[in-house]
Amino acid sequence: MTVRKNQAQLTATEKRRFTDAVLELKRTGRYDEFVTTHNAFIMSDTDNGDRVGHRSPSFLPWHRRFLLQFEQALQAVDPEVALPYWDWTTDRTPRASLWAPDFLGGTGRARDGQVMDGPFARSGNRFTVSVRVDGRDFLRRALGAGGRQLPTRAEVDAVLAMETYDMPPWNSASDGFRNHLEGWRGANLHNRVHVWVGGQMGTGASPNDPVFWLHHAFIDKLWADWQARHPGSPYLPAGGTPNVVDLNDTMRPWNDVTPADMLDHTRHYTYDTAA
C-alpha cells in the first residue's frame, strides 16, 4: 500500500528516487501530458459554464484522481515511490529543506526568475519546459516574492472547521469548505500557495513545477482531514446540477470515475499521520 509522507521526513534516498522518477517521466514525454491536461482544464473551467477541475465542487475529487494517475506513472518507473506532501503551514520559508539542491532546488535568480540549482534547473538539460504559455523554456520561481506569506495553521484550521462541503452557485463565489480551501474566497489557502511559489506555478501550466504535486498532495490530505472532522458532511451537490459534477456524475477526462469513487482515499493510499 502506498504511504504518502510529509516531504520534510523523507530520507535522502527517498528524495533521490522521487526526483529520478519525475525526470524519467519527463524524458519519455509522459510528464508533459499531465501539464497539457491541467492547462486545458484550467482554461476551460468557467464560473458560469461547464467546470470540472477547478472553481467547482469536483476540484477536490478531480485533483485526487489526477494525482493518483501521476503517482501510478511514477510507480511504473519506480514502484517504491509515493507522492510526498508539502505542509506549507510548517515549512513556510525558502530555507525549507524542500527547496534544497538535493530535492526541488531553490528560488529563481533575480534577473529572469530562472531556477539555478537542483535536478530541475534548465542547466541540467533534463527538465526543459515545453508545454508553456510564454517563450521561456526554463523552470522559474519567485518564492515569497513581494513579502507574500504562506497560509498559517490557524487559517487552515478555520477552513477545516466549515461543516458544509460546498454551496450554490458551486463556483468561485461559493461559501463552504471547498471554495475556502481552493482559495477564491476567504483567507485563501490553495490559490495563495501557487502565487507564493511564483513562476510557472502561478500560471495555468503550473504542473511544470514538480512542487505542484506536493502542494496538491497536501490539499488532498486537508480534504481527508476535513472528512475525518465532519463524518456526517457529504460531497455536494448530490444530483441534477447543470454544468457541475454531481456526486455520481463521471468526470472528464477519464469519464469512468465519479466524485463518489474518490471519497475514500484509503482504497488507494494512506498518509503517514492519522487524519
Add this chain to the structure above:
Amino acid sequence: MTTLTRRRALGVAASAAAGLAAGRALTTSDRAVAAPAHRSTGPDTFDEVYQGRRIQGAPSHTGGHHGHGAHGDGYAVRIDGEELHLMRNADGTWISVINHYEPLATPRAVARAAVRELQGATLVPLAPPLA
C-alpha cells in the same frame, strides 16, 4: 551611466514607437466615455504602452479565439498583438493564464501583471483546445 543592454534598447525603441499608439488610444478612450456604452457593465477599452509593451483590451463579440468560446466573457486582451487568455470570475474580478490564481480588479490590471511576469518574454499563441 549604465550601459544599455540590447533588450533595454529595444524596449526604449518600442516605447517610443508605441507612444503614438497610446496617443490614439487616449482619443478612442475619450470617445468611449463621451458616447453612451452599449453595455452598462463590463470594462472599457484600453490601449497603452506598459513597461515597453503594447497592451490592448476591448470588448470582443467574435468569440475571441480558436473555439475557447467566451471565457473572457466578451472581452479580449492582447500583449504586443498576441491574445492573452483571459477569464472573468463570478465576483467580477479577472485572471489570465499567466496569473491564474490571483484575481485582479480589471483586465488592464491583469494585462499589466502579465507584462511584469513575462519580463520581456513573448506570449505563446493560444493553442486550440484538446479534442
